[in-house]
Amino acid sequence: MxxxxxDAGAELNRFSAGAAGAGAVVSFSGIVRDVEGRLNAxxxxxxxxxxxxxxxxxxxxxxxxxxxxxxxxxxxFGTMRPGDQIMMVAxxxxxxxxxxEAAEFLMDYLKSRAPFWKKEVTDExxxxxxxxxxxxxxxxxx
Amino acid sequence: MxxxxxDAGAELNRFSAGAAGAGAVVSFSGIVRDVEGRLNAxxxxxxxxxxxxxxxxxxxxxxxxxxxxxxxxxxxFGTMRPGDQIMMVAxxxxxxxxxxEAAEFLMDYLKSRAPFWKKEVTDExxxxxxxxxxxxxxxxxx
Amino acid sequence: xxxxxxxWVRERIGLPRxxxxxxxxxxxALVEELKAREExxxxxxxxxxxxxxxxxQELADFxxxxxxxxxxxxxxxxxxx
Amino acid sequence: xxxxxxxWVRERIGLPRxxxxxxxxxxxALVEELKAREExxxxxxxxxxxxxxxxxQELADFxxxxxxxxxxxxxxxxxxx
Numbered sequence: 001m002x003x004x005x006x007d008a009g010a011e012l013n014r015f016s017a018g019a020a021g022a023g024a025v026v027s028f029s030g031i032v033r034d035v036e037g038r039l040n041a042x043x044x045x046x047x048x049x050x051x052x053x054x055x056x057x058x059x060x061x062x063x064x065x066x067x068x069x070x071x072x073x074x075x076x077f078g079t080m081r082p083g084d085q086i087m088m089v090a091x092x093x094x095x096x097x098x099x100x101e102a103a104e105f106l107m108d109y110l111k112s113r114a115p116f117w118k119k120e121v122t123d124e125x126x127x128x129x130x131x132x133x134x135x136x137x138x139x140x141x142x
Numbered sequence: 143m144x145x146x147x148x149d150a151g152a153e154l155n156r157f158s159a160g161a162a163g164a165g166a167v168v169s170f171s172g173i174v175r176d177v178e179g180r181l182n183a184x185x186x187x188x189x190x191x192x193x194x195x196x197x198x199x200x201x202x203x204x205x206x207x208x209x210x211x212x213x214x215x216x217x218x219f220g221t222m223r224p225g226d227q228i229m230m231v232a233x234x235x236x237x238x239x240x241x242x243e244a245a246e247f248l249m250d251y252l253k254s255r256a257p258f259w260k261k262e263v264t265d266e267x268x269x270x271x272x273x274x275x276x277x278x279x280x281x282x283x284x
Numbered sequence: 285x286x287x288x289x290x291x292w293v294r295e296r297i298g299l300p301r302x303x304x305x306x307x308x309x310x311x312x313a314l315v316e317e318l319k320a321r322e323e324x325x326x327x328x329x330x331x332x333x334x335x336x337x338x339x340x341q342e343l344a345d346f347x348x349x350x351x352x353x354x355x356x357x358x359x360x361x362x363x364x365x
Numbered sequence: 366x367x368x369x370x371x372x373w374v375r376e377r378i379g380l381p382r383x384x385x386x387x388x389x390x391x392x393x394a395l396v397e398e399l400k401a402r403e404e405x406x407x408x409x410x411x412x413x414x415x416x417x418x419x420x421x422q423e424l425a426d427f428x429x430x431x432x433x434x435x436x437x438x439x440x441x442x443x444x445x446x
Contacts, residue, residue, distance in 0.1 A: 008158060008167075009151030016150060016171060020225075023175035025150075026168065026245075029158060030365055033165035033236060044364075045291055047357060050341035075364065083162075087365060094175060096249055096446070097280075103168075104242050107365055113343070115357075116364030117291035128292050131361035138239075172446055186445075187372055189438060192422035217445065229446060238365070249446055255424070257438075258445030259372035270373050273442035 001051055003078040008088050011074060019070040019092030024099040027090040028107055034082035040121045044086065046077040047115035058109040062091070065105070065142075066098040073106065075116065108138040143193055145220040150230050153216060161212040161234030166241040169232040170249055176224035182263045186228065188219040189257035200251040204233070207247070207284075208240040215248065217258065250280040285350070287318075289328070290359035293335065296328035311337050312346045314356065328358075336361055366431070368399075370409070371440035374416065377409040392418050393427045395437065409439075417442055 008029050016025045032042045059071045072090040080086060089106045093099040110116075118129040150171050158167045174184045201213045210233055217229040231248045235241040252258075260271040288301045308314035315332065318325045329335070337344055338357040350356070369382045389395035396413065399406045410416070418425055419438040431437070 007151075007155070009149075009153075009155035011151075012154050012169065012171075013149070013151035016173065016227075021175060023173055025171040025173065027154065027171075028238065028242070029154075029167040029169075030238075031158065031165055031167065033163060046364075047288070047290055047338070047341070047359070050338055050357070053341050085158075096170065096172070100170070100242065100246050100249075107238055107242075111365035112362055114364045115290065115338070115359065115362055117360065118363045119291075128360065129363045131363050135363075136361070189369070189371055189419070189422070189440070192419055192438070195422050253446035254443055256445045257371065257419070257440065257443055259441065260444045261372075270441065271444045273444050277444075278442070 001046070001055070002074065002076055005076070006074055006085065006088070008085055011072065011088060012090060015070065015072050015090045015092065021094065022069045022092035022099075023094050024096040025090060025092045026096075026099040026103040027088060028103050029088050030086040032080045032082050032084045032086055035120070038122045038124075039082050040123065042080045042082075042084075042086070043119040043121060043126070044077045044080065045117045045119070046075075050115050051075070051077075054114045055110070058106060058113065061109070062102045062105055066091075066093065066102040068093050068098065068102055071102070071106070073110070075110070075114070077116065105142050108135070108142065111135045112139060143188070143197070144216070144218055147218070148216055148227060148230070150227055153214065153230060154232060157212065157214045157232045157234065163236065164211045164234035164241075165236045166238040167232060167234045168238075168241040168245040169230060170245050171230050172228040174222045174224050174226045174228055177262070180264045180266075181224050182265065184222045184224075184226075184228070185261040185263060185268070186219045186222065187259045187261070188217075192257050193217070193219075196256045197252070200248060200255065203251070204244045204248055208233075208235065208244040210235050210240065210244055213244070213248070215252070217252070217256070219258065247284050250277070250284065253277045254281060285353065286355045287314075288355065288357040290357065292360055293328050293358050297324055306350075308350055310346070310350060311339070311344065311348050311356065314350060315346065334360060366434065367436045368395075369436065369438040371438065373441055374409050374439050378405050387431075389431055391427070391431060392420070392425065392429050392437065395431060396427065415441060 069092040075087040091099045091102040212234045214232040233241045233244040420434045
């Protein structure tokens, strides 16, 4: 949880170096996407306190379900520009299937169960991003 | 295709910076795993010429099946030590599902369809790594 | 009891948090009390199915009891990641 | 025709590549010719189901025709990634 930008490559290297015994490291980076070239900024609001608690809970669930050597979650809040990194998840495991599945699980839960709300800022004004049915349904597979 | 080591973090940052319009970047790093603390080295043999061709073909298939902004595959050959990075795959897409699926597809195909052969070097000698039934069956889901 | 609002719930009600004196037994009863206060609350809580609630920073249902709860938060479905 | 061997196939036969003069119509026929040469070939090709073949750097089946092919490679199942 941080407002400041982060260096995804440096975080990946630090994470991989720390995960002794890992054969597989999967990372996911979420980036502010410039929808149709009209997005000026993305504002992310969060619920201090609950955010940390929810992320810790989701990471603990991943550790229980898969044999992981390490898990990392970074999520920013505040104002970001198109191309900026919003968040990052990384998982380390002995084998690739666990690392992939756990990373997807973390992403699906962070999308819909961690208290963040995105607002798009364009020339026409500011609009809260709607949660999608697809994101909610993505939780059903776990 | 290279014998030299690479910097996964630097490659991830370069890849993300080049994938304009991406909302999701997934990376996979394969690392030499020290099986039971007895592995001295991993030797990777490959088939020059066919390797490049097979990797290009697998990457093209991924681009056909998913809406990707970019794909990256790095694979080393030669002698590596436990903890060394063997290979790396990265995918960039607008949405996370395509990026995750394409990265898993690339990994499943690289495992069983790109001409690389791993040999483990221990104090007891050298042993070729057997292909697993699970890796072969992983292709059936695509 | 501390009541927190986030995203467009916060904007519609016009404040991020407030202290509420209530005897409401459940979240739903608290929502009814708030809706009865002023139009802006009625507007924010018009469609409960579009809202989520957390009790002491854990997601909960609208029929959950409020006994012992210190912090209630209302917000739209999350859009993280 | 260039014939290449990789991994333990290369080790068993004892060389990475050789030029072979053959009239074999299919990969399987070429394999039979090679097996008839010497014990080390017979050992390498003893269990065809444990082997893979590529014709001009594309994976193929053992009943594939050799007409026009310049490079044949034999190797065990790949273990990349």
